Amino acid sequence: MKLLHTSILAGIALCGGLLPASGQVALRITDLYDEELAPFYHGVASGDPLPDGFIIWTRVTPPGNIRPGTMRRFPVQWKVATDPELNQVVASGNALASGETDFTVKIDVRGLPSDQTFYYGFESQGRQSITGKTKTAPGELVDQLKFAVVSCANYEWGFFSGYEQISRRTDLDAVIHTGDYIYEYPDNASYSSPEIRDLRSLFPRNETVTLKHYRTRFANYHLDPNLRRCHQQHPFITIWDDHEFANNAWKGGAENHNPRKEGRWKKRKNSAIRAYMEWMPIRSEGTSIVRSLSYGPLMDLMLIDTRIEGRDIQIEDVNNPLLYSANRTMLGIPQKEWLKTELATSTAxxxxLGNQVIFSEFNIGFTADLDPLVTGDFLESQFLDLWDGYPAERSELVEFIAGEDIDNIVILTGDIHCSFAFEVADPAFGNVNYDPATGEGAVAVEFVTPSLSAANFDEEIGEFFTGLVEDVINRPYPTTNINYNPHMKYADLDRHGYLVLSVSPQQVQADYYYLADVLVPQTTESWGAGFIVAAGSHLLTPAQAPAPPKAVQDVPAP
Known part of the structure; x- marks a missing residue:
């Protein structure tokens, strides 16, 4: 979303542009290296679990001044074991780290037993990497699955203490990242916290545009000890959002891309994709992140791309009649048909559904009378980067789900730097078939995870106005006595954190965890709220306590 400066409340659109700042510190990215980890400075990672395997990843940093793209190669040995000491080896092999892939290594390990914890490591140049922990997905029915769900980690807006808290958990099946894993903005710019920006030097100093830029930004993120620890302890399942490319990206460009100054969008997009596929533990096939992962009879996880695969350019005015065109698409026809097929044929x-931007209807224009400088249409127009900007396609999907009588759909979303819980009804306000008291008329539920560190409403528009908006956004509005978001069962606009999704045959529970202070490297967390949806229902009910832990806990990687 595009940051507004018209008034205090107009700053409600969070993901905005920047202006470069002065006073940059003369550091190099190598100053962030922990020499005890050489040459595996960026740690290890795993991802995309299957019932018989997973991806394992590392990066071998070349000695001296060898540049990415050179033909120099480094032999790498890898192994997977059932014990943290890596003595009980069940798989091993050799690989090469070369400049062609920025000296990153990805191994698709297969042929392993399902629903089991494993440990893995790499060796190169006579040195050992840290040991990682990962696990295979279940092939049979299990009693419970648990996932941490995260998004929006702005390196210069806060420390990654949320990743550190997630790394401490010992019963997660994976971390689902819904996007904005990196941000493209330059170092020490206005979209960073003045309290810590000089403590969190960002590389490259400029905005990421070229392949080298994106590679360097990913390298910078992977050097963060909290993120490195989280990758070490859990497999990640990731999708990108816009900031892995540029703010408000679509298939043919982005709000934060200037072709005259920054070159062709296609080249920048391809560079961003290549760096992402190199640096993330994703099972990459070509240039798409669209895929489905099975967790046995209990759960299918479907991952979509609402950014660059098929999205038409955003419309920026709710009064533009083209906004409601049946031809406007967020997904593109091939991906939409794939999603329909996956939903209709799933027997789990x-x-x-791993999704980037809010799917549910999001009404905000009614709060315009809190600020005399804005109108309702103006405010509503700031959120057309969401599925609200593609209402015909959203209605098509909702009607498809209802027509096919597909039950038990849970949408996981990030992007907006707030916490929400929705009952998905289209349109939620004015749908005579939707009953907020019973959930009848809804077709799914949606949980929106807060930002891990990127600016919340209060950090953009101030605590006072954030409190006013939060008090009325899903309650009867004082001047009209109308609840304009009756399907929105929970809203928190000003806390950083993540959610934990607990999945059982009987129900799904989303627990929101909030961080005490992201301006320090380590912090405490607290349970803020939880919501439950029972199988066969679309009614969200508040939880009285977090979902119980798994009976069997993992032994952490050392």
Missing amino acids: TWKI
């Missing part, structure tokens, strides 16, 4: 109890 739960269908979980």
